[in-house]
Amino acid sequence: MVAPGRADLHMHTTASDGWPTPEELVEHAARRAKLDVIAVTDHDTIDGALRAREHASKRARFHVIVGEEVSSRDGHIVALFLERKVRPGMSAAATLDAIHDQGGLAIAVHPFWRTQRQVRNGNPVHGVGWLAAELAFDGIEVENATPGFYLFNQLARRLNLGLGAAELGGSDAHIVDAVGRAFTEFPGKTPLELRKAIETGQTRAGRRRYKAVGLVRYAAWGLNHQRYVVAV
Numbered sequence: 001m002v003a004p005g006r007a008d009l010h011m012h013t014t015a016s017d018g019w020p021t022p023e024e025l026v027e028h029a030a031r032r033a034k035l036d037v038i039a040v041t042d043h044d045t046i047d048g049a050l051r052a053r054e055h056a057s058k059r060a061r062f063h064v065i066v067g068e069e070v071s072s073r074d075g076h077i078v079a080l081f082l083e084r085k086v087r088p089g090m091s092a093a094a095t096l097d098a099i100h101d102q103g104g105l106a107i108a109v110h111p112f113w114r115t116q117r118q119v120r121n122g123n124p125v126h127g128v129g130w131l132a133a134e135l136a137f138d139g140i141e142v143e144n145a146t147p148g149f150y151l152f153n154q155l156a157r158r159l160n161l162g163l164g165a166a167e168l169g170g171s172d173a174h175i176v177d178a179v180g181r182a183f184t185e186f187p188g189k190t191p192l193e194l195r196k197a198i199e200t201g202q203t204r205a206g207r208r209r210y211k212a213v214g215l216v217r218y219a220a221w222g223l224n225h226q227r228y229v230v231a232v
Contacts, residue, residue: 002187007037007194008180009067010078010109010141010170015048016069018174019221022052025179030062033180036189039170041067041078044088063191069109070095075128078107078141078170081195092131100136105198107168108132109141112155132156133163139198143169143205145181147218166198169205175221177214182207 012018013025020028022040029038040049046068053064067080074092079099086098099106111127132140142157160167169182185204186197197203210218 002193003189004185004187005036005189005193006034006180007039007184007186008033008035008171008173008182009039009065009080009107009168009184010041010069010144010182011038011173011179012042012069013040013048013052015045015051016042018042018048020176022048023055024176025173026052026055026059026062026064028176029179030056030059035180035183036061037063037065037191037194038179039065039067039078039080041069041080041170043069044071044085046082046085049082061189065191065194070099072128074131075111075126076109077128078109080105080107081191092128093135096135096137105138105195106136107139107141107170108137108156109170110144110146110149110152110156110172111140111159112152113144113149127152133159137165139166139168139203141170141205142167143182143207145169145171145173145178145207145210147210147215164201166201166203167205168198168203169207175214175217177210177217180208181210181214 013022040052042048049066056064071088072092072095096106111132113127140160171178171182173179
């Protein structure tokens, strides 16, 4: 039996609207979060992910996947295993095509989170909703560690009971306290083994409770940050 590994597949750095630098994120994830693999998924850029991967290359047995949280016209989509940036502002269907065309995986993150906010180009700042069931997503994020997302997570889990897609957990971390609070377990320890587990539906999503100080820091981030916006 292959020993299980643990990944956090949704997190942000100073390259978009996160507080930790890519290097700080890697150090925290490797030393304190009990993770084998992370995906850095800044909004509409892979710059932070590339920096994080370079920093992680100096460590043994810790891996960074290059990802991006793409602002499609229909909501946010996380792309994993990227070679180049995916352009924001396309439809969800076109975004999936662009991800798959370069060999990436497309994940419906927080699909039922809704907000009235929009970025400067008019794209919504929320999930793709029922398109998660209509399009060829490779996995569904059923655990997102953002405080207050319990109902959204439950709706995503119920949706995926009917879909049978790979269930994934990602912290959506914007502060280091959040890293690993939601996670994906899979057979193995490497990105290649993780990818195989996603493609064959052998993943399990879970979560850990925040410490009180982490919730305070998350509230501070929410009060003070300005969402990263890309002009398209």
